[in-house]
Amino acid sequence: DAGVTQSPTHLIKTRGQQVTLRCSPKSGHDTVSWYQQALGQGPQFIFQYYEEEERQRGNFPDRFSGHQFPNYSSELNVNALLLGDSALYLCASSSGDSYNEQFFGPGTRLTVL
């Protein structure tokens, strides 16, 4: 049973560019959440997708957008990259039937130069 997978593992971009990160949830899970973790800090919630719609959103600008596909996989897009967007981006999946578990993927480390 595959867990949560994310791609790519690492990414280097320059300021002003755009980036797309991808996540496939654990089998049986239909809800995908994205978190940003800056170095030395706890993860911060970006947004959550359920039934292909954004259900919850944290305090992040509109430069951060996402999408969920019919197979429950998800993308995180960040436009006009800033140096401060450098972080580990974590994807978590869960099931709408039970929020007692949220499993995370290995993360994508984004470096903005």
Place this chain on the structure above:
Amino acid sequence: AQKITQTQPGMFVQEKEAVTLDCTYDTSDPSYGLFWYKQPSSGEMIFLIYQGSYDQQNATEGRYSLNFQKARKSANLVISASQLGDSAMYFCAMREGPSYGNAGNMLTFGGGTRLMVKP
């Protein structure tokens, strides 16, 4: 106010001894859940244990147990018989709202505690 507070930035423990990692939380929602995750240097967040606000007993998972004191709003993680592989960052997190349904289940994390196990 901080919703999740972890007051120990770093801790040392001797191998084979028990250690307690502190977590206090703040919420006015009667229904919530508390999670602990382990994050090794590789970066992946590994789920350890969960406690629901209405659970009568403290949660346990192998060597991990959660000391849930609802009136004090604390949810400390106890690791028994520490192993070298337990060296990592540990995060406490909270979900506010019911454990199912359409409200969503975003997590709010604390700042983490770095645990170092000494041989």
